Amino acid sequence: MARISYDDQTAAAYKSVREVPRAGLAEWREAVRQHLEPAPGMTVLDIGAGTGAFAAAFGDWFGVSVVAVEPSAAMRALIPPRPGIKVLAGDACDIPLPADSADAAWLSLVIHHIPDLAAAAREIRRVLRPGAPVLIRQGYPGRSDAAHTFPWEFFPETARAASTFPSLEQVCQAFLTAGFRRDSVEQVPETLLSLTEFLGRADTFRRSDTIMRGLTDAEFLRGKERLRRAVQQAGRAHSEEPRANWLELLVLR
Template sequence: MARISYDDQTAAAFKAVREIRRDGLAHWRDAVRRHLGPGPGMTVADIGAGTGAFAAAFADWFGVDVLAVEPSAAMRAWIPARPDIQVFEGHVGDLPLPADSVDGVWLSLVVHHVSDLAAAAREVRRVLRPGAPVLLRQGFSGRVDAVRTFPWEFFPEVARMVTDTCPSVDEVCRAFATAGFRRDALEAVPETLMSPAEFLDQLDAFRRADTNIRRLSEEEFRRGRERLRHATGTEPRTNQLDLLVLR
């Protein structure tokens, strides 16, 4: 499925510095509640679950059971071991889940890693119960300007990589339409991140956690660090990503 792989060092760094703190996700909690209508007894599949931040959040926020599907063994090792979260090896193109088994699918920053979106859509359709939604947290081409987005504003080379790999809303909707999905909602959701000062302090760990930053030359990385040093502030920054809901 993905262009990237996570070793133990990368996964540990991702857990330490890439996960958004729970208190920065309040708007996502509210948006998911509106579109999913979650409640006890429901089961949600978190596909591409990473280190389990959203899996744990969904279980805590809504009292749902979560099936966390993640291709990387190093990332799966960080997903919390608890009764309301089951962890599976797999990816969106080949889900280890029964048909008609989940009340919602969550895909957070996943679809830009997927080479065959139509095949992924068919797998998502297979595991969803009739009428259940798929919720995508994503930056979309034409709706995200990575050059002006924290923290990529300090690393324009990474900003270009991010922008070039983002699919458009229309591309995703067309691919999922082949499996019978239609667009139900699209909204920008704010999320609160770290401050520039915190980012500077954690930059070396962030480099280990982020495969795009790791692709920079030493000179490109040095220039980005200098831009960040001159822009240091102590207030947390807020970005927006889109929530695309398909049914």
């Protein structure tokens, strides 16, 4: 059971405001390439694939086949139907694939939705070939200063929900127990939105985002007001520049 319900409305909101544009993913493309070492015929498992933004990107960037495993029917329905992406109903603890059948696993912003990380790590160990990497794109409590991280800086109470996410140590422990070893962890920047775009899309963003859904209406409105003032103070040129955000790439093998 995910922390929020990914129903039709949430899926549509996610698709419209949460998919990072390709231009904002240049550093992710290089970071993933380095650890994935893509090769012809490779199959990458995208667990909790959502609306398929990364499944499509991995096909375009690296020419690999992607198996997108996603529990929400509404999210699955928005994955682009195209050759090279196979879409399956399933979740991190129940992957409908035989043992030793995938060459890598990708989990982007999924870890906090998984109810039993130890069971998920065992299931991922089962379906991956020996030595295959698990690449995890995620933020962890205590690893960055939320007060200065775009876009959470405007909504400081998001720290409440974010603090309940699994820590980096808990995630590593679950995977180590399942037989993986920690390979690397690094911060990777991306650009999603400008200040002006975030202000215009804040309500839709809130509908699609687990930690913003945890805000009260009053907290959300106060944050929007801070954002409105920041847009005014930044002036037109600065407020329309895409802002950088960082997440971490954890690699286990």
